[in-house]
Amino acid sequence: MSCWQGIINQYSEFLPVSDKTPVITLLEGNTPLIKAENLAKEIGFKGEIYLKYEGLNPTGSFKDRGMTVAISKAKEKGKEAVICASTGNTSASAAAYAARAGMRAYVLLPKGAVALGKLSQAMIYGAKVLAVKGTFDDALHIVRKIGESYPVEIVNSVNPYRLEGQKTGAYEVCDALEDAPDYHFIPVGNAGNITAYWRGYKDYYKKGKVKKLPKMMGWQAEGAAPIVKGFPIKNPQTVATAIKIGNPYSWKNALKAAQESGGSIGAVSDDEILFAYKLVASCEGVFCEPASAASVAGLVKLTREGFFKNGERVVCTLTGNGLKDPDTAIRVCEEPTDVPPVLEKVVKELGF
């Protein structure tokens, strides 16, 4: 077939797969890189902004890129079950790919801290779902212990195949732009994705497919910013539940990505995140989840500080789909106005 066949087929030369690997795919990847001219104008950015809209993956987040590789490799090894801790998207993705592979999925979620859409996904795909009365970090700790003692494959980003698959986001950006951007803005939670993108850019650079490397700009939420503060956060707090993580697994690698590339890891407040979340939706028609907007919030912040030179090119990864968390969207917007089914009243209310 000549149409898109998923990231393993597309990028097998860069991935740890062989002819013996059964490819478990939902045709993830190949997501749009959307040029955001309205956004640039709105915030006074004098260059090019592109949005890598990962919300259009099969389960609505970039996690599918890593999951197709992790589940395919688990299948190759003859594993019959997978387990993960999750702020929501990893569990949605694990449950979907496990279903496709005919494997059992076990997921541990922090109770009450997962967006409704994500919870519904894990449930409908048929995972065994446990709500842990604790944080994501507590849940991941337990999952790692279980992985040591029972015949289940861990598919959190502690699984190296996850990051391998996630590198393909960077490949796609370079393929679309025919070079790397000057800056890559990305939300940071467990810090796997910033690590993966940096490796992906370096792969392409080594192969001579791009002439430069971008500066990696990672963004945590202020109430969940252990890397910025320099110590783990016991009780992380933020509206951006997908990055509500107090002790990221890939902490050191994220710092390495920022330092090697000449970038940085910063923090944005929930207000800044929600401002950016509404802005990309209202001026570009792109609905991402709150955590995803941390990348744009960082861009807005640095633009206002006069950080950029004219003509620079920036890519922001929008990690997940806004439909996953409709509660937040409805909460931050004006409620619909009630009207009777009467033409004159409707016309008046519309302000014509």
Ligand SMILES: *Cc1c(COP(=O)(O)O)cnc(C)c1O
């Ligand atoms: C997982 C996730 C993140 C954080 O990615 P890390 O690799 O954990 O840093 C950000 N946004 C969304 C929507 C996610 O699902």
